[in-house]
Amino acid sequence: MSVLKTINAVKQPRVKLEFLGVKWYSKFVQGEPAGPSVKEVYGPINKRMKKELSEIQTTLSVDRFIDLDRSIGNYFVDPDGNTFLDTYMQIATVPLGYNHPAMLNVFKDQSKLKYIANRTALAMYPPSNWAQHLKRILMSIAPPDMGYICTQMCGACSNEQSFKSVFIWYNRKRNGGRDFTKQEIETSMHNKPPGCPNLAILSFWGAFHGRTTSSLSVTRSKPIHRLGFPLFEHWPAASFPLYKYPLEENVRENKQIDAKCLAEVEDLIQKNEKKGWPVAGIIIEPIQSEGGDNHASPEFMKELQKICKKNTIAFIVDEVQTGCGASGKMWCHEWFELPTPPEVMTYSKKMLAGGYYHTQEMLPDKGFRIFNTWMGDPARLFVLEAVIHVIKEQKLLEHVRKVGDYTLKGLTDIVKEFPNVLHSPRGRGSLIAASCKDDPTRTKILTNMKKKGIIGGSCGPTSIRLRPSLIFEEKHANIFLDIFRQSVKEM
Amino acid sequence: MSVLKTINAVKQPRVKLEFLGVKWYSKFVQGEPAGPSVKEVYGPINKRMKKELSEIQTTLSVDRFIDLDRSIGNYFVDPDGNTFLDTYMQIATVPLGYNHPAMLNVFKDQSKLKYIANRTALAMYPPSNWAQHLKRILMSIAPPDMGYICTQMCGACSNEQSFKSVFIWYNRKRNGGRDFTKQEIETSMHNKPPGCPNLAILSFWGAFHGRTTSSLSVTRSKPIHRLGFPLFEHWPAASFPLYKYPLEENVRENKQIDAKCLAEVEDLIQKNEKKGWPVAGIIIEPIQSEGGDNHASPEFMKELQKICKKNTIAFIVDEVQTGCGASGKMWCHEWFELPTPPEVMTYSKKMLAGGYYHTQEMLPDKGFRIFNTWMGDPARLFVLEAVIHVIKEQKLLEHVRKVGDYTLKGLTDIVKEFPNVLHSPRGRGSLIAASCKDDPTRTKILTNMKKKGIIGGSCGPTSIRLRPSLIFEEKHANIFLDIFRQSVKEM
Structure with a gap:
């Protein structure tokens, strides 16, 4: 029986429902199972589907398929009926579970439905009352004092386009807002300075900002993302503060x-200026996610922003992974x-689609500069409205x-129990992590967890x-902590 | 009354409906007006909406808002009730009108709806039967002998990711498929060769391929797209054949x-090889669109492909604007x-979302190389299914x-009537254009047309x-030709 037929509206009273033969209920989404159940981690249907897919595209990254009819809330059900x-x-x-x-x-x-059937070129022909929709939805959760919005499609293109906004701002600051010279116009068509100037974005070792050329040039997490691809050689990377735990x-x-890290940033800014590749923007994640859940202190962030201000450099915060409530505030940098x-x-x-908030001075001064055909996705904006609601x-x-x-406390207890295997429990809101003694140990723990029903x-x-989603509850945390502990113990 | 309530299913018998006080019907979408009607080109509601929007984002590229409740088929209705x-x-x-x-x-x-409520990370956790959906929808219109698909979000990111596929292929061809060296792995993290090698994509003057860094590096249409942004200085551009008309x-x-253009390509390939930035791929539009509706001959394209094969260079055809039936074949390069x-x-x-078809040898050899979080948009795939149907x-x-x-013939007649104003009528299917004697003349004609109700x-x-959309009919062509002729005549 399809979940779509059994789930009920948010405000209906809780009812117990039967699903995969198990009775359950949840505070947030009705219809969750009582817990995970795994028969065969990689079952025959999953294998068949993977084989079929490999006939038309790479499946080297595919872990498993998801049965969207049966997945619900915090539970991922695969086509073999395994429930994780x-x-x-x-x-x-x-954001809100399945x-x-x-x-x-x-x-x-x-x-x-008209926003699905009629996707317009938003920057030329926005739908009627588009400002009202943006104000009601996206501006209702704008970070403090960020009054402007540029809608995009995904995280990588949001970073790419935001860099262009930064370069426009930087050039205007540096040249007093004069018009382009004839030489700039001519050289720009050849991708050469001064028309296409040597300008850099500084990022941090361990950062992840996307996989298009500029967003990949500031990504510094793993070689496999970048090996074999031409990138910007002169864009610098500074050390991200990697703290010793426990912090206290x-x-x-x-x-x-x-x-030390802040001094390195200042040093790189000077070096790049001398090299002829001045730094126009610094991009940083509030918590480095792909790079290892590395948390920098509020003091570090404040000092970094001061360095930006002092050097006329734009401070770019990448909340692609940390935003939309995951940290327990709408935006982690709050x-x-x-x-x-x-x-x-x-x-x-x-947030279901990409984009960036910015200050007034980051507005482009000419049309068609920060522009593409779709400029975001109105249909998904209305789904986001439901999420925000x-x-x-x-x-x-x-x-x-x-x-x-609650989860971090439980995790910290487990880390204390296994000091030779685990260390450095850390987190903000739902963004929680711990480190293992080495990579093979981690792989074994994650494999054990999957066998016991945790993705x-x-x-x-x-x-x-x-x-986890924002509707992860203490009861889910208990299941996670229990299975995590067992998975470490069985090492 | 909302159009959404009055339009009928495709196969219903034609009925006349009233809309904005005009009676109409259409072979393809019911409910079109008999023709355009414009009261005030930039009316007060449009102006107010633009002012509201300018409070939260740039509106420098906004022409007008669109009333999605009242636009229908080939007709764009703005909030002031102007019908274009x-x-x-x-x-x-x-693709199919409004x-x-x-x-x-x-x-x-x-x-x-579950594909909207549950957007999965397609390259790790595809929905059940994902291969069957891709085969039924995207592979049913695959270009001849292109058996593989990589789904993406938009044109720019499709080009960006396809370049990475090309670089992977090129490196494998050049180094015999050996594994990465320690030096490559180390230098890659610094964006430096040999890990991030100096490799180029060759494109053509006038090309448009997008506005992210690599796609913008191969875009060569207008300075305003690129002024002030760092791009790949050593990526070469060759002349696109700009023919004299009439062709016969x-x-x-x-x-x-x-x-001459082909010789230039060969010359640039040699020069770039010497410069240490070998050309790994050549990207070309079947018809240069933003660049001026420049058509190259089938012979040129065949010779260009030969040059690619001879030099172990990937031949990349960008059908972002020319594909999905616009040329009268599903893909213009056919x-x-x-x-x-x-x-x-x-x-x-x-196509409603981006992606690229490719040959088997362009498959990546490792996971997480051509990868991002969403890898396309399953919800839009099902809308595309309706379009293909x-x-x-x-x-x-x-x-x-x-x-x-029919339209091109009519346009050619008008060009002949005004030889001092117009020249070079050209087209394939719905991709039709003519040139004006200069830019101010063009602007005046387009302004005249808009006043008379043509966008x-x-x-x-x-x-x-x-x-136009694929449901543009002869009756629409007649309206266009009539207004275009008047707009030229009134110059």
Whole structure:
């Protein structure tokens, strides 16, 4: 029986339902099973589907297929009927779990279907009342003092286009807003300076910002993402502060790490200026995610922003993975209490489409500069409206902070129990991780977990990360912690 | 009254309906007005909406808003009630006109809603039976002998990712498929060769391939797209054959143009090899669109492909604007009757999402190389299914060829009538254009046309282009030709 027929509207009273022969209910999405159940991790149907898919595209990254009719809430059901508690949620992209009724219902409102049947070129012919839609939806969750929005499709293109906004701003700051010279216009067609100037974006070792050319040039997590591809050779990378845990026992040392990394940033800015590739923007994740769930302190972020201001460099915060409530605030950088907003903050993933918020001075001065055909995805904006509604209605930010603290406490206890295997438990809201003693150990733990019914994520050289949906509850945390503990114990 | 309530299913008998006080019917979409009607080109509601939007984003490229409740078929209705015959169709992206019932109906099938509520990370966790969906939909229209598909989001990212496929293939060809060296792995993290090798994609003057860094590096249409942004300085551009019209009177001269351009390509390949930036791929549009509706001959394309084969260079055909039936064949490059398929063919726009078809040897050899979080958009795949169904059911390719020939003939007559103003009428299917004597003349003609109710497009330095939907009929062509003629005459 299809889940689509059994799930009920958000506000209906809780009812128990039968699903895969198990009775369950949930505070947030009705119809979850009581827990995971795995028969055969890689079953015959999954194998067949993978073989079929490999006839027309690469399947080298495919782990398993998902049965969208049967997956529900925090539970991922594969076509062989294996049920997993999903703590990775499609690479951190699923805001409200699977088959959330609020999201399923959006296009039952037939007036919304026209946004699917008629996708317009937003920057030339926006739909009627487009400003009102943007204000009601995207601007209702704008980061503090960021009053402008540029809608895009995905995280990588949001970063790419935001860099262009930064370059426009930087050139204007440097040349006083004069018009382009004849030489600039001519050389630009040959991809050469001064028309296409040598300008750089500085990023951090371990960063992940996407896989198009500029977003990949600032990505510094793994060789496999970049081997064999031409990238910007002169774009610099600085060390990200990698703290010693527990933080409270390493205060002085971690402060020194901050100072060292900040000095490196200043040094690279000077070096790149001398090299003829001045730094126009610095991009950073509030928590380095793919790079290993590396947390920098609010003090580091504030000092970094000061360095940007001092050097006329745009401060770009990449919230593609950390945004939309995952940290327990709508935007993770709100935890830093920066005195002024960053110039640019990019988003995607749980936001269902990409884009960036920015300050007024980052507006382009001419048309067709920050432009492409679609400029985002209006249909998905209306799905986001449902997500935002549920986040507010169900007080999910508070919920994420509470469940996050609970989960991190449990994880910390397990780390203490196995000090030779695990270390450095850390987290903000649902963005939780711990490190393993080495990569093979991590792989074994994740494999054990999967056999017992948990889909988990890895990050950095040795870490395991959680990226659950915003409706992950303490009862799910208990299942995760129990299976995680067993998986470590069985090493 | 909303159009959504009055339009009927595709197969219902034609009925006349009233809309904006005019009676109409259409072979393809019911509910079209009898013709355009314009009260005030930039009316007060449009102005107000633009002012509202400018409070939160740039509106420097915004022409007008579109009323999606009232736009229908080939007619664009703005919020002031102006009705335009749309021959530009959202920068060539609308396949079946506005509010086509087949597209509106897709998500009335509730089983499809789950693909909107649950967007998975396609390259890790595809939905059940994903291969079957891809085969039934995308592979049913695959270009001849191109058996592999990589789904993406938009045209620019399709080109970006296809270049990476090309680089992987090229490196494998050059190094015999050996594994990465320690030096390559180390230097790759610094964006430096040999890990990130100096490799180039060759493109053509006038080309448009997108606005992310690599796609913009091969775009060579206008300075405003690129001024102020760092791009790949050593990626070469060759001359695109710009023929003299009428073709039948300039056969010898145009053959010489072909030969000259091909020699230039060979020369650039040699020069770039010497410079240490060997050409790994050549990208070309079957018809240069943004660059001026420049058509190259089938002979040129065949010779270009030969040069690629001779030099172990991938031949990349960019069908973002020309594909999905616009040329009267599903893919415009089918007109060239190439002896073997190109290595890569990219698409987007009328296809509703991006991607590229490719040959088997372009498959990556390792996982997570051609990868990103979403890898396309399953929800839009099902909308494309409806589009493909209508194209086949209604024989729209034949229709496009017939109406295209009719329109081009009419346009040619007008060009002959005004030889001092217009020249070089040209086209394939619905991809039709003519050149004006200069840019100010073009602007005046397009302004006149808009006042009389036609939305048209410009391209290249002096051309006017048509990019109508696939359901543009002779009766629409008559309206276009009549208004175009008047607009030229009133110069």
